[in-house]
Amino acid sequence: MLHHIHYLDKKSAAFLSEALIKHFSKKTDYTEIVVVCIGTNRYSGDSLGPIVGSRLFERLEGNRHVHIYGTLDKPVHALNLQRTLSYIANRHSQAYIIAVDACLGQFYKIGTLQLVEEPLQPGAGLGKQLHAIGHIHIKGIINNHGPLNHKVMEHTSLTFVNEMAAVISRILVKASQEIIPHLLSVNPKDNQASS
Template sequence: MWSLIFRRKNKDSIESSNVMSFQKDTKEAEIEKISTILKEVFSHTSKEIVILCVGSDRSTGDALGPMVGTMLKEKNIPLPVYGTLEQPVHALNLKKVIKDIHNTYEEPFIFGIDACLGDAGKIGTVFIKEGAFIPGNAVNNVLPSVGHYHLKAIVNYLDPISPVQSLNSTRLYTVKILAEIVTEIITKALNDLQNL
């Protein structure tokens, strides 16, 4: 089972907490719901939207961000995308990439994408949240917080003793399916925006 969750800080927003669970037969309907929410998020900013996909292709679980970045670039979305399998954004270059984004775009609206760890029963959950996120937090490699909104997907369970091992032992199939879902959500939201 996969699930999608949307959370906003502002109680006056559309929905303060919207949990969506789906089996394969309802996947498209749930992707439609969350892409509609994302479309609204994107439509309420006049700033240049930049997609920042964080992660490393050297760890299966952490490859979600670069995989999504690559898929978005292959779909030729009309937004700048940072972080792909070819040029990943990770712990060693994140600060430089954030600086480059701010030097290239005036007050950009950064939408972050990252993998995360969670409860075993929540693997496959995708959530969108308002505000910045802190890459590397689960593996105690705290990096600068970044983003105005972010999307995360729980790729594996959080082993408190060895979180890095949890990321490294993540099934590639799980990451691939989640990357496809995230790519579809973003692509659909952008297509719907263009058709307004």
């Protein structure tokens, strides 16, 4: 299922965080949340994921239930994606995984945030065959899809990308705060059983 809304819509954070929480609640046997933010810090258009990751790291650092992969300092991209996914599979085997990435789309959809209830296929818009990521993913349409996609990614407004990243970060922080009490590791029944 696809949920979409423009990032400037005042209801965007509430709308997409609610859809994310509903998706999580369909199967609640997760012990933690992992957010994988895909992209690079070399092109403004492709920096959406790492900017989101850095913002989340600032907001959620120290929270033992949420793990962020892909920041401006340590981006997750095509060259290290497989290694990162192997690490996540070994270290976070029962995690609810949310992927974040930038994408290109039709001109009239620029600025739209999409929450898609299936794994992310990173690099698809640039013809790359990379491993799918996550139980669900958020994409931000940052520019127009066309014959020169690499050039478009290079020449996207960083201010625009930053604004979109701020909204995605709010969505993920809000959803995480709602989801954390329902993770298996913090279930009150589990705590009573262990005491």
